[in-house]
Amino acid sequence: MATHDGVTSRAPRNQVRKVVALSAGAVVSSMLTACGSSGPPTLNWYVNPDGVDTLTSLAEQCSTADYDIDIQLLPSGATDQRTQLARRLAAEDSSTDLMSLDPVFVPEFANAGWLLPFEGEAADAVTDGILAGPLDTVMWEDQVFAAPQWANTQVVWFRKSLAEAADLTMDDTVTWDQIIEAAADNDGTVGIQANRYEAYVVLINAMILGAGGDIVSDTEAGKEAQVDIDSEAGRKAAAIIQKLADSDAAQSDLTVSNEGTSLGQMYPDGGAGEFMTNWTFVYKNYQDLVESGDLTKDDLDDLGWARYPRTVADQPSAPPVGGIDIAVGAFTENPDFALEAAQCVTTSKAQEALARDEGLMPARGEVYDSPELSEYPEGLLDLWQTSLDEGGARPKSAYYALISGAVQSVWHSPTSVSPDSTPEDSAEFLREVLDGKALL
Amino acid sequence: MTIQAERPAHRERPSSGKPVASDRMRAEARLGQRLVAPAIVLMLLVTAFPMLRALYLSLFNYSLTAPDDREFIGLGNYGVALSDPLFWKTTGVTVLYMVVTVGFELVIGFAFAMVMHRVIFARGIIRTSILIPYGIITVVSGFAWQFAFSFQNGFVNNWLPGISENFNWFGETTPAVIAIMVSEIWKTTPFMSLLLLAGLAQVSEDMIEAAKVDGATWTQRLVKVILPNMRAAIMVAVLFRALDAYRIFDNIFVMTAGAVNTESISFLTYRQTIEQFQIGIGSALSVLLFLSVILIAFLIVKIFRVDLADARQEK
Numbered sequence: 182m183a184t185h186d187g188v189t190s191r192a193p194r195n196q197v198r199k200v201v202a203l204s205a206g207a208v209v210s211s212m213l214t215a216c217g218s219s220g221p222p223t224l225n226w227y228v229n230p231d232g233v234d235t236l237t238s239l240a241e242q243c244s245t246a247d248y249d250i251d252i253q254l255l256p257s258g259a260t261d262q263r264t265q266l267a268r269r270l271a272a273e274d275s276s277t278d279l280m281s282l283d284p285v286f287v288p289e290f291a292n293a294g295w296l297l298p299f300e301g302e303a304a305d306a307v308t309d310g311i312l313a314g315p316l317d318t319v320m321w322e323d324q325v326f327a328a329p330q331w332a333n334t335q336v337v338w339f340r341k342s343l344a345e346a347a348d349l350t351m352d353d354t355v356t357w358d359q360i361i362e363a364a365a366d367n368d369g370t371v372g373i374q375a376n377r378y379e380a381y382v383v384l385i386n387a388m389i390l391g392a393g394g395d396i397v398s399d400t401e402a403g404k405e406a407q408v409d410i411d412s413e414a415g416r417k418a419a420a421i422i423q424k425l426a427d428s429d430a431a432q433s434d435l436t437v438s439n440e441g442t443s444l445g446q447m448y449p450d451g452g453a454g455e456f457m458t459n460w461t462f463v464y465k466n467y468q469d470l471v472e473s474g475d476l477t478k479d480d481l482d483d484l485g486w487a488r489y490p491r492t493v494a495d496q497p498s499a500p501p502v503g504g505i506d507i508a509v510g511a512f513t514e515n516p517d518f519a520l521e522a523a524q525c526v527t528t529s530k531a532q533e534a535l536a537r538d539e540g541l542m543p544a545r546g547e548v549y550d551s552p553e554l555s556e557y558p559e560g561l562l563d564l565w566q567t568s569l570d571e572g573g574a575r576p577k578s579a580y581y582a583l584i585s586g587a588v589q590s591v592w593h594s595p596t597s598v599s600p601d602s603t604p605e606d607s608a609e610f611l612r613e614v615l616d617g618k619a620l621l
Numbered sequence: 622m623t624i625q626a627e628r629p630a631h632r633e634r635p636s637s638g639k640p641v642a643s644d645r646m647r648a649e650a651r652l653g654q655r656l657v658a659p660a661i662v663l664m665l666l667v668t669a670f671p672m673l674r675a676l677y678l679s680l681f682n683y684s685l686t687a688p689d690d691r692e693f694i695g696l697g698n699y700g701v702a703l704s705d706p707l708f709w710k711t712t713g714v715t716v717l718y719m720v721v722t723v724g725f726e727l728v729i730g731f732a733f734a735m736v737m738h739r740v741i742f743a744r745g746i747i748r749t750s751i752l753i754p755y756g757i758i759t760v761v762s763g764f765a766w767q768f769a770f771s772f773q774n775g776f777v778n779n780w781l782p783g784i785s786e787n788f789n790w791f792g793e794t795t796p797a798v799i800a801i802m803v804s805e806i807w808k809t810t811p812f813m814s815l816l817l818l819a820g821l822a823q824v825s826e827d828m829i830e831a832a833k834v835d836g837a838t839w840t841q842r843l844v845k846v847i848l849p850n851m852r853a854a855i856m857v858a859v860l861f862r863a864l865d866a867y868r869i870f871d872n873i874f875v876m877t878a879g880a881v882n883t884e885s886i887s888f889l890t891y892r893q894t895i896e897q898f899q900i901g902i903g904s905a906l907s908v909l910l911f912l913s914v915i916l917i918a919f920l921i922v923k924i925f926r927v928d929l930a931d932a933r934q935e936k
Contacts (some may be wrong), residue, residue: 260896264895264896267686267898268895271685271898272703289686290686292687293687293688294688377880403864404687404690424767437792489845502705525627579684579686579687580686580687582686582898583897584895586897617682617694617697617698617701617902619703619707620705620707620708620889620902621893
């Protein structure tokens with residue numbers, strides 16, 4: 182009985198072994214075919230989840246007989262995107278071929294040796310005709326490290342009726358002080374982004390640049406960069422934030438406000454609406470609300486726009502520059518194909534498709550004249566183009582994350598900002614953080 | 622004579638502490654060592670290596686994004702961490718999380734253990750339902766409680782009297798810390814009650830019966846008989862949970878992402894290493910975290926004179 186039992190119990194085990202061996206063999210052979218030489222290589226393109234439909238069709242169009250481009254989705258937050266890509270690249274991941282990068286991360290990644298530079302013709306091709314603002318974002322130590330794909334900038338959006346009531350001419354000389362006073366005196370508000378996150382640094386940086394200063398300079402010196410935030414320009418920026426926080430024009434969620442929170446304040450149930458500095462997506466957002474019936478055509482006609490407000494009356498403003506650049510991973514197995522694909526997904530035609538279908542504005546000047554963009558009002562396209570050409574980027578540093586974090590830490594909450602102490606405190610803290618003498 | 626000769630030897634054993642080793646016992650000990658050796662080697666590979674590596678990296682000023690600027694600074698990172706007010710603030714918050722959650726878990730967990738021990742009907746169902754939260758992933762628990770406390774779509778504001786419907790639990794430190802603690806307590810109380818149930822099962826029914834016969838009230842039986850007899854189990858439960866609670870991370874990450882001063886020491890470490898890529902100072906913080914966990918374990922073991930062998934009934 183015992184032997185019989187032994188035999189019967191062993192038989193199924195043998196069968197199990199066979200099945201396991203067979204399936205393991207099948208898995209291995211399918212993996213071999215996948216990476217084998219039988220098909221063209223696949224380039225992975227890590228994209229942020231903006232305009233994925235158009236990006237997917239771009240990936241298809243740019244796939245050739247030599248390679249296929251596959252879209253891989255990154256998380257929605259800029260910090261999470263950066264973390265995920267950095268983790269892969271720090272581990273020298275050879276399957277990260279192409280990536281959509283927020284411009285502020287280009288110097289950081291390039292400095293770490295994670296990006297392949299564009300050289301010669303490739304560099305010329307991706308920078309040809311690019312507006313000054315976005316062009317600046319892809320340069321690091323005199324080399325081109327990415328191809329601008331689309332560009333973002335901020336303008337001041339407002340209700341024409343509110344500006345008229347305040348008797349304020351909204352042209353490119355309007356100042357922050359003027360719009361805060363105009364809003365406060367006429368039952369309106371001013372919408373900004375002042376939660377403790379990246380867009381608050383965008384605001385502070387734009388205000389400081391607008392007064393002729395900067396947060397840090399000589400950023401190529403890495404940790405030895407010069408800290409300039411404790412300056413007349415820094416104090417002026419702090420004074421504006423303090424003025425807004427103390428004024429009736431401040432929105433109730435000022436301290437946690439982001440790009441989305443102030444959209445609704447343009448057409449509130451009560452009140453005269455707002456002046457709001459915000460990115461280019463705002464126009465399409467309100468236009469869609471007219472289509473869905475939440476806004477009337479008259480409401481949309483009352484929407485005005487002007488160049489980013491001046492910090493000081495006698496100096497032109499420095500509108501923020503954002504967008505997405507396409508970079509090639511330094512450890513890719515197919516560098517030539519990846520560089521070629523990066524050029525293909527950033528051509529004028531590709532930028533046109535992104536602008537027309539997704540509302541993501543071109544980084545190349547000539548695309549603004551394309552008939553495909555005719556649904557945007559003429560003046561708005563010109564304004565965006567000028568803003569991108571004359572705009573100012575955030576500090577380009579391998580330690581940008583530290584700089585941004587240190588500024589956020591001292592300048593938040595906006596209700597505690599004071600020109601007498603905030604610029605000085607933040608300069609001290611920034612110095613300590615860069616020197617590795619304080620925790621962030 | 623032989624009987625008399627054996628007796629003192631037998632009586633000596635407990636007082637001397639160590640049994641006289643025979644060949645058989647030595648062989649058994651050797652077999653035991655050989656059996657655990659593979660596990661120890663594996664443990665050394667997967668835990669000792671990363672720990673030593675962190676120790677090494679903590680001596681450098683090293684940012685992942687500027688690998689060329691890496692420089693040896695000795696114990697500099699420790700100096701920075703220990704002299705930074707942020708480090709002590711997060712340590713304080715972490716200790717608060719630990720003390721409050723373990724305190725609540727001990728009381729609620731003991732009540733649950735009593736229920737599981739004494740219940741006479743539907744024993745399986747009751748025991749299982751008490752243990753369910755422990756089977757849920759902490760991140761899921763964090764999200765569930767975040768939705769519950771949310772003023773837009775949560776139920777907590779509607780159910781709790783005296784709280785406005787628009788009260789934002791995650792807008793200020795105190796309510797946010799409370800919300801995080803609730804999620805933590807809800808999720809890990811079953812673990813506490815499981816450990817306490819084991820201790821409760823050790824208390825001899827005879828002693829309780831004897832106390833009853835002597836006229837002891839329910840409270841007297843609890844305080845004078847049950848609790849002293851399961852002291853070791855209670856302390857092991859507190860030790861395990863305290864060490865766990867000190868490393869709290871998931872709930873904070875999900876519910877506030879460290880905003881409004883809800884950051885724990887683990888979260889601070891995460892931010893330096895993963896978000897800021899500051900590998901040097903991040904490693905120094907992990908080492909400090911590791912040392913504080915050892916310190917807490919040492920303090921609990923010494924102060925409460927916990928004997929792990931006692932809890933496992935090896936004596």
